[in-house]
Amino acid sequence: MKAIAYHKFGSTEVLQTVEQLKPTIKADQVLVKVKAFSINPMDWKIRKGEMKLMSGSKFPKNTGTDFAGTIEEIGSSVQGFKKGDAVFGVVKNMMKEGVSAEYIAVTSSLVWKKPSNINFAQAASIPVVGTAAVTSLLKMGDISAKTDILVNGATGGFGMVLLQLLKRKGAKVTAVTSTDGAEYAKKWGADYVIDYKKDNVLSKADKYDIVIDLSGKMGFKNAKAIMKSKAIFLNPTPQPIEIPLSLIKNLFSSKKHLVILSNPSAKYTNILLAAVENGLDIEVNKVFSFDQYKEAYEYAEKGGYIGKVIIEIQ
Missing domain, CATH: 3.90.180.10 (Medium-chain alcohol dehydrogenases, catalytic domain)
Known part of the structure; x- marks a missing residue:
């Protein structure tokens, strides 16, 4: 073959x-x-x-x-x-x-x-992006319309699924994407869209309860500037050294750095299959x-x- x-x-x-x-x-x-x-x-x-x-x-x-x-x-x-x-x-x-x-x-x-x-x-x-999206959603804990979430790099495969799952949870979502991605981000559930080619999200005054960096380019160190005092930063693309370091640093900071490690399973895929049945784009x-x-x-x-x-x- x-x-x-x-x-x-x-x-x-x-x-x-x-x-x-x-x-x-x-x-x-x-x-x-x-x-x-x-x-x-x-x-x-x-x-x-x-x-x-x-x-x-x-x-x-x-x-x-x-x-x-x-x-x-x-x-x-x-x-x-x-x-x-x-x-x-x-x-x-x-x-x-x-x-x-x-x-x-x-x-x-x-x-x-x-x-x-x-x-x-x-x-x-x-399977891969869907499992990562479901894992991230579960890591976020209890979210509602009062939860301010920033999704950086929001319109790749991972963001495509995550935005739609977040919309079903009713969270208030800001998506950072390209000019071409803005229309898709809105369609998939983003309440606000920031075009990274025109604006730097890190220079804005808005603060978030959850920041998830799908692009791998922001980093926890930079994200802290736009995080609320007890916010969490979700990192689905960690460098190997970040996994143990995040655990240690979280002991001394109110702003938490959480690494996302995902493995496909029947539990997660059943959630995705239900979403597909209900019109997941x-x-x-x-x-x-x-x-x-x-x-x-x-x-x-x-x-x-x-x-x-x-x-x-x-």
Whole structure:
């Protein structure tokens, strides 16, 4: 079967099309014929070697974490699925497994039936950013119309889901995005929009109960200037050193720095499936063919787009 793989850390130039054996499944796995897979920032962080302490340096490595497709084979202990089912899901270990192949073997507990009201590209967009959004929402605790929340970098895939979940909670949300993203931020539930190309949110007088930095560019040190006295800063893109440091510093500060570490699960995905059933908007910015994988990753790594970028396999 065809797959996208790399044999050393580096830029998109290390990616190549290779022939791999079709995987054999274990008793608790399903074999999925991949129709589409999503691009996430973690893909290139791993590929560039930034996460090698967790990903290891064993090659070859495939790329990608979440996918959608159809079931080709079912393990002996798997229940609830049949051959031909349209599904979506995520690999168990995103640091060491990839989905960029015509067929993948996946633990059945991390696979779900695709809702009929979304296509394969939209389904492949859900698991990673959706889980991160639900995890962030739960970390925020009790929120209401009186809760002032700032979402920085609000119209990528993560922000797309988070804004819609926050709207359903009734929170007062300010979104920081590009000029092109303003319309989407409002559609997804933002009460106020700040165009970062025209205004610097850090220079404004407004203060927030919760600041979540989806861009990874603001940082807790800068965010403190716009946080209320007992506010929290949510960091879904921490550097490894920030995880222990945040715990120590939180002991001495009323403004808290909380790291978001998320893992897809049935609990979180059921929340997302309910949201999809109730009209969750999933914006696919651009779809690339399997042969255009280098262009797809180069496009995604530049950033600045709305929603998600997808690679399809015909």
